[in-house]
Amino acid sequence: QVQxxxxxxxxxxxxxxxxxxxxxxxxTFSMYxxxxxxxxxxxxxxxxxxxGWSGTTSYYADSVKGRFTISRDNAKNTVYLQMNSLKPxxxxxxxxxxxxxxxxxxxxxxxxxxxxxxxxxxxxxx
Numbered sequence: 001q002v003q004x005x006x007x008x009x010x011x012x013x014x015x016x017x018x019x020x021x022x023x024x025x026x027x028t029f030s031m032y033x034x035x036x037x038x039x040x041x042x043x044x045x046x047x048x049x050x051x052g053w054s055g056t057t058s059y060y061a062d063s064v065k066g067r068f069t070i071s072r073d074n075a076k077n078t079v080y081l082q083m084n085s086l087k088p089x090x091x092x093x094x095x096x097x098x099x100x101x102x103x104x105x106x107x108x109x110x111x112x113x114x115x116x117x118x119x120x121x122x123x124x125x126x
Contacts, residue, residue: 002026002115004096009120012086016124020081022096022117030054030074033099036081037110038092038122047108048094049081059107064090086124093119 008020022034035050049070050059058070067086072079079096097113106112 002032002098004115004117006096006117006120009122011123014088014124014126016086017084020094022079024077029077033102034072034079035097035113036094038094040092045110050107052102088124088126091124092122094122095119
């Protein structure tokens with residue numbers, strides 16, 4: 001099992017950028033597929049992006065494609081989410097999560113992820 005801690009959230013104006021980090025404990029980080037989800041008040045948890053074990057494969061929600069980039073550094077046990085051209089509708093609590101398998105058919109389902117961080121708030125003002 002892996003424990004996850006997010007950081008890097010904050011308040012930013014529309015059009016701005018933020019970089020989220022998710023630090024993982026344990027020596028098996030490279031064995032996990034990592035994902036980012038977000039949840040806005042009153043809405044369901046929404047898939048944002050996922051990255052494969054080696055970092056060479058990634059998958060994005062259409063709503064963030066071209067604006068967000070997911071990456072990972074297995075030597076540092078950390079996954080990142082670079083968010084550019086932020087919009088007010090990107091406002092949410094952002095969570096990182098891990099899962100064992102890279103399966104495109106279930107990549108967006110939050111209940112297919114086993115471990116979750118506590119979340120970090122991102123607020124985009126208009």
